[in-house]
Structures are given as structure tokens and as C-alpha cells.
Amino acid sequence: MSSILTKTLHAVAVLTCLWLSVPQLVRHVDWTGYTAFTAEVTGGRRIEPADMALLAPVLDRTRVAPCDVLRNTPLVTLHLYANDLLARQAGVNPLLTADDEALRAQRVAARAVLEDALACSPLDGNLWLSLAIMSRALGDDAATTAHYLAMSAEYTPHEGWIARRRDQLF
Structure with a gap:
């Protein structure tokens, strides 16, 4: 009887661990892929309009990301890349204001x-x-951008x- 109870408790413990761990593993694998993707983007080896579909799961997040996510994932870079892609699709400078609604929302x-x-x-x-670059691109007042x-x-x-980047852009 005790061996059945022991096996049942072990099975419950294993299932609980899996239930808690699998979602984290899936998120880790997703972010690992995005990290490699970001390395291509920041290295200048990738600028493809079709990437917007790949970015959709990241860009659709509406809740505030915790600090560990912001520090340990390429979330900021992916949003800036999406800005560049949408500006390119709209045929406008990604650093300046534009009338395109999708670009403004991004x-x-x-x-x-x-x-x-x-x-x-x-x-x-x-x-x-x-943030200064984004402020200028959104048409914020000059004092905010200067701050x-x-x-x-x-x-x-x-x-x-x-x-160098600051001197080139401003």
C-alpha cells in the first residue's frame, strides 16, 4: 500500500514540476530564438519586411514587462527594428515624423x-x-527631446x- 502511495506522490510531484517548468522552457526557447534574430538585426545582416510577421508575438504585448525581461531579452531592440521596418515600408525616414498610422502606433x-x-x-x-530619437520621430516638443x-x-x-551616434543624429 505504501509503495502505491509513494508512487502516486512521486507522480504528482513530477507532474507539478512539469506543469510549472514547461511554460518557462517554452518562453526561454522563444527568447533564445529572438536573441539570435536580434544579433542578425544589430549586425546589419537582416532587414526584411517579412520579419513583421515574426515580430508579431513580441509586438502584441500590452502589459508592462518586468525588469528581468527588459534586461535579459531583446524586447527593446525588436521594437526599434519594427519601427525601422514600418518606416521603410511607408517610404519615410525612421528618425523623422510621419503620417503613417501603423508607424505612429508602433x-x-x-x-x-x-x-x-x-x-x-x-x-x-x-x-x-x-528615447530621444523616438521622441523626435513622434514629433514631441523640442524641449522634451533635448531633455x-x-x-x-x-x-x-x-x-x-x-x-558618435548622438553626434550624428542630433
Whole structure:
């Protein structure tokens, strides 16, 4: 009798562990794929309009991502890439304002993700620069954009690639 009870308890324990672990494993595998995808994007090896379909599951998130997700996943980069793809499809400069509604909606979503990421890492000068770029692209007032740019310069005044990018774009 005790062996049946022991086996049943072991089975319940194993099923409970699987029930808790499988969704996490699936998310991990998804983000691993997106991380490799992001490496291609940031390396300049990929700019394909068809990628919007691949990005849909990430872009459709409406809830605030926790800090560990924002720090350990390429969520911000994927939103910025979607902005570039939609601007390219609309035939407009991804850094300047545009009348395209889909592009504007994506920019608003990207800004929200950037703001969430900055709430987690307020000393990240690259995030501040990205927010300044998005602010200008959304047509925010010049003082707001200048504030974001000043925050970028304050937190990464001499970091090579960020300073060069800041000087080129503003």
C-alpha cells in the first residue's frame, strides 16, 4: 500500500514540476530564438519586411514587462527594428515624423517599452538616446527631446559608439 502511495506522490510531484517548468522552457526557447534574430538585426545582416510577421508575438504585448525581461531579452531592440521596418515600408525616414498610422502606433509602443526599460535602468545612456530619437520621430516638443538627449550625454558622455551616434543624429 505504501509503495502505491509513494508512487502516486512521486507522480504528482513530477507532474507539478512539469506543469510549472514547461511554460518557462517554452518562453526561454522563444527568447533564445529572438536573441539570435536580434544579433542578425544589430549586425546589419537582416532587414526584411517579412520579419513583421515574426515580430508579431513580441509586438502584441500590452502589459508592462518586468525588469528581468527588459534586461535579459531583446524586447527593446525588436521594437526599434519594427519601427525601422514600418518606416521603410511607408517610404519615410525612421528618425523623422510621419503620417503613417501603423508607424505612429508602433512608435508609441516602442516609446512605452523604452520608458519601461529606463525605469529599470535609468543610468543607461543608450536607452536615453533611443528615447530621444523616438521622441523626435513622434514629433514631441523640442524641449522634451533635448531633455532625453541631455540625459544620454550625462550618463554616457564619452562612450564611443553612443557619443558618435548622438553626434550624428542630433
